[in-house]
Amino acid sequence: xxxxxxxxxxxxxxxxxLVSIVACLLLLWFTGKARAMTASDNTTGHVWDGxxxxxxxPLPRWWAWLFVLTVIFALIYLALYPGLGNYAGTLGWxxxxxxxxxxxxxxxxxxxxxxxxxxxxPEAVAADPQAMAIGERLFMNxxxxxxxxxxxxxxxxxxxxxxxWLHGGAPATIKETLVKGRMGNMPPMAAAVGSPEDVRNVAxxxxxxxxxxxxxxxxxxxxxxxxxxxxxxxxxxxGNLALGAPNLTDDxxxxxxxxxxxxxxxxxxxxNQMPAQADKLTEAQIHVLxxxxxxxxxKGVAATK
Amino acid sequence: xxxxxxxxxxxxxxxxxxxxxxxGARGVDGEMISLYASHEKIYPRSVxxxxxxWRWAMVVLTQLVFYGLPWLEWGQxxxxxxxxxxxxxxxxxLVLYPQDFIYLTGLLVISALSLFLFTAVAGRLWCGYACPQxxxxxxxxxxxxxxxxxxxxxxxxxxxxxxxxxxWRKGTKHGLWLAVALWTGFTFVGxxxxxxxxxRESLQLSLSAWELFWTLFYGFATYxxxxxxxxxxxxxxxxxxxxxxxxxxxxxxxxxxDQARGEPRGARSRKADLAVLNLGACVDCSLCVQVCPTGIDxxxxxxxxxxxxxxxxDVCDTVMDKMGYARGLVxxxxxxxxxxxxxxxxxxxxxxxxxxxxxxxxxxxxxxAMLVSLSLRTPFKVDVVRDRGITARIVGAGRIENVYxxxxxxxxxxxxxxxxxxxxxxxxxxxxxxxxxVDATQSRWxxxxxxxxxxxxxxxxxxxxxxIDSLDAGGHLSERxxxxxxxx
Numbered sequence: 059x060x061x062x063x064x065x066x067x068x069x070x071x072x073x074x075x076l077v078s079i080v081a082c083l084l085l086l087w088f089t090g091k092a093r094a095m096t097a098s099d100n101t102t103g104h105v106w107d108g109x110x111x112x113x114x115x116p117l118p119r120w121w122a123w124l125f126v127l128t129v130i131f132a133l134i135y136l137a138l139y140p141g142l143g144n145y146a147g148t149l150g151w152x153x154x155x156x157x158x159x160x161x162x163x164x165x166x167x168x169x170x171x172x173x174x175x176x177x178x179x180p181e182a183v184a185a186d187p188q189a190m191a192i193g194e195r196l197f198m199n200x201x202x203x204x205x206x207x208x209x210x211x212x213x214x215x216x217x218x219x220x221x222x223w224l225h226g227g228a229p230a231t232i233k234e235t236l237v238k239g240r241m242g243n244m245p246p247m248a249a250a251v252g253s254p255e256d257v258r259n260v261a262x263x264x265x266x267x268x269x270x271x272x273x274x275x276x277x278x279x280x281x282x283x284x285x286x287x288x289x290x291x292x293x294x295x296x297g298n299l300a301l302g303a304p305n306l307t308d309d310x311x312x313x314x315x316x317x318x319x320x321x322x323x324x325x326x327x328x329x330n331q332m333p334a335q336a337d338k339l340t341e342a343q344i345h346v347l348x349x350x351x352x353x354x355x356x357k358g359v360a361a362t363k
Numbered sequence: 364x365x366x367x368x369x370x371x372x373x374x375x376x377x378x379x380x381x382x383x384x385x386x387g388a389r390g391v392d393g394e395m396i397s398l399y400a401s402h403e404k405i406y407p408r409s410v411x412x413x414x415x416x417w418r419w420a421m422v423v424l425t426q427l428v429f430y431g432l433p434w435l436e437w438g439q440x441x442x443x444x445x446x447x448x449x450x451x452x453x454x455x456x457l458v459l460y461p462q463d464f465i466y467l468t469g470l471l472v473i474s475a476l477s478l479f480l481f482t483a484v485a486g487r488l489w490c491g492y493a494c495p496q497x498x499x500x501x502x503x504x505x506x507x508x509x510x511x512x513x514x515x516x517x518x519x520x521x522x523x524x525x526x527x528x529x530x531w532r533k534g535t536k537h538g539l540w541l542a543v544a545l546w547t548g549f550t551f552v553g554x555x556x557x558x559x560x561x562x563r564e565s566l567q568l569s570l571s572a573w574e575l576f577w578t579l580f581y582g583f584a585t586y587x588x589x590x591x592x593x594x595x596x597x598x599x600x601x602x603x604x605x606x607x608x609x610x611x612x613x614x615x616x617x618x619x620x621d622q623a624r625g626e627p628r629g630a631r632s633r634k635a636d637l638a639v640l641n642l643g644a645c646v647d648c649s650l651c652v653q654v655c656p657t658g659i660d661x662x663x664x665x666x667x668x669x670x671x672x673x674x675x676x677d678v679c680d681t682v683m684d685k686m687g688y689a690r691g692l693v694x695x696x697x698x699x700x701x702x703x704x705x706x707x708x709x710x711x712x713x714x715x716x717x718x719x720x721x722x723x724x725x726x727x728x729x730x731x732a733m734l735v736s737l738s739l740r741t742p743f744k745v746d747v748v749r750d751r752g753i754t755a756r757i758v759g760a761g762r763i764e765n766v767y768x769x770x771x772x773x774x775x776x777x778x779x780x781x782x783x784x785x786x787x788x789x790x791x792x793x794x795x796x797x798x799x800x801v802d803a804t805q806s807r808w809x810x811x812x813x814x815x816x817x818x819x820x821x822x823x824x825x826x827x828x829x830x831i832d833s834l835d836a837g838g839h840l841s842e843r844x845x846x847x848x849x850x851x
Contacts, residue, residue, distance in 0.1 A: 091396065210766070
């Protein structure tokens with residue numbers, strides 16, 4: 059595979075490189091001699107300020123050989139490594155090859171470690187300080203961008219340190235979330251609920267579920283209308299892990315607290331995605347990472363196991 | 364008023380002045396010469412005397428420090444150890460992080476200014492007495508003299524063809540040189556790898572690849588530079604030799620030949636009357652040239668090759684003693700003192716001159732600044748990094764929360780506890796664990812949550828400060844950051 063845009067450039071690079079090397083040798087050869095005016099007093103014959111004369115102060119000859127050595131080095135290097143246009147070099151070295159070799163070496167070094175963790179139950183992995191140090195690094199590199207370095211998330215991005223799970227907090231479920239990703243889908247429900255007044259009443263009812271400040275009269279009016287929501291969120295509003303429908307009674311507001319936020323959600327719906335990590339991380343890494351995330355909300359449990 | 368005549372500085376080939384034109388001269392007198400010459404080996408004759416004793420004292424002192432320092436223990440560890448792998452640098456009680464690099468800069472600036480100062484006062488003291496090139500050459504020359512004999516014996520042997528004696532003496536010499544060189548390389552690596560461990564590994568032939576490489580590399584450099592390159596390093600490779608003249612003036616102490624007293628030079632009998640012979644004090648014995656490690660003739664005046672070792676002064680004094688003349692035909696003095704015949708006191712008075720005072724005051728200021736900085740240094744460091752993923756979030760009843768990652772670096776050799784707090788906005792407080800424990804010499808990242816009461820500040824960015832107190836070792840640090848308040 060060539061990195062050049064046309065057949066001109068590899069030839070150009072080759073010619074310029076070789077000509078430069080030969081030019082270096084010629085330069086060395088021609089500057090190695092000088093016409094000295096008076097060899098008798100060992101000066102070059104140059105006089106400054108009337109009386110300041112330049113001594114002929116020759117360098118040792120090995121110095122010149124060092125230059126020749128660099129030229130020989132350059133030629134050997136160009137024979138071994140890619141440097142002359144499309145010529146690949148006898149060693150067959152490539153930067154991607156070196157990168158891959160280093161990756162393989164690194165993976166081979168940690169392979170026994172990961173093998174050990176994969177054989178352990180997630181609960182045990184979460185109690186292993188070495189595994190957790192690896193987990194922290196994996197989390198920082200792959201998860202913290204959205205969930206924050208303290209894993210507490212932000213608006214629209216779930217907090218991983220509490221016990222409120224959209225899809226379930228068992229290690230196997232967390233692993234599934236990591237492997238396949240998740241797609242949360244709240245459809246726009248305003249039409250199904252009824253008039254805008256009905257939607258406002260339902261919003262007040264939803265606020266009442268978690269004991270938040272609300273208008274109890276409107277909430278009472280909204281309660282029957284909640285039936286369409288109950289299909290996913292359950293009759294008691296406690297959500298449904300299988301569908302990823304959030305619990306509305308725990309005063310945790312992933313997409314914002316207050317009537318306005320609830321109205322926006324009912325009227326507009328929301329699609330929220332957790333991207334799948336299976337392509338980015340190995341199975342063993344996901345195992346460690348899932349255990350690490352599980353550990354956030356199970357600190358005491360992990361320690362005792 | 365007449366305008367001053369414009370000075371013309373001609374750069375001209377010498378014969379041109381005579382020939383009148385440049386063209387006429389070229390090719391007539393000129394001849395092609397090579398700008399390279401094969402190196403001629405120098406056989407310095409051994410010498411004893413005041414300067415030689417000083418040099419040996421410096422050899423012993425510098426090498427005691429160099430070879431001995433890695434073996435010193437400090438508590439449970441090596442007193443001086445530069446752990447590149449863990450990026451911790453231990454110098455007796457001090458634990459330095461890469462972030463402390465400024466101290467190395469300070470040390471280098473101090474070294475450079477000291478070099479300027481010493482050079483301006485007393486010439487190339489560094490070259491003559493302390494430079495590793497001089498010190499190891501001195502050691503190698505001593506071995507060479509012990510095994511092969513002094514200058515004349517060595518020259519005779521090198522002129523003759525191979526023999527059993529030649530083989531035996533050269534072999535012994537190189538064996539001893541290599542031993543010293545390897546020991547030097549080993550010691551060098553001992554500053555970066557615990558030396559006792561290194562010694563054990565060396566005995567078991569289980570050195571790691573890098574340890575072996577650096578031992579051999581540094582050893583090879585020592586062997587090559589002190590055994591073969593010698594004065595060529597000073598003459599052709601060392602930049603200092605080329606710029607030292609910028610620090611010299613006519614009041615700088617240098618090794619000088621007293622031309623007025625010495626010339627005209629010539630051989631004479633010990634009993635001869637100088638006035639009758641019309642000769643100066645120089646007996647033209649050429650010993651000053653024979654002892655010179657760089658192979659120059661000091662009688663031709665100050666030359667850039669002169670490393671100021673004073674060997675010629677030492678040897679000339681012994682000749683003067685033998686002849687019954689006063690010492691000091693070649694002596695350590697200033698150009699001014701020599702030409703004006705100053706006494707020692709007069710010469711010393713000229714040490715205090717503007718250049719010296721400037722060097723001294725700048726040097727003193729930096730030394731004081733460095734010492735103050737070291738003594739005020741808190742034994743820990745903190746880096747504050749605002750979380751990149753989460754700008755701000757609302758928690759609980761509208762409280763605004765920002766997340767930071769703090770790296771706490773413990774620069775002591777015991778576990779430490781640090782207490783975190785924040786200032787800068789009313790009601791701003793840390794909502795995560797404010798106490799952080801960090802193991803000895805370790806650094807640790809912690810996620811820190813900072814909360815502001817609802818509507819505690821206008822939307823936008825607000826400067827805040829993290830205040831970090833070390834509860835055990837003492838010390839306080841204040842680090843800047845910003846707190847973001849989102850639009851409602």
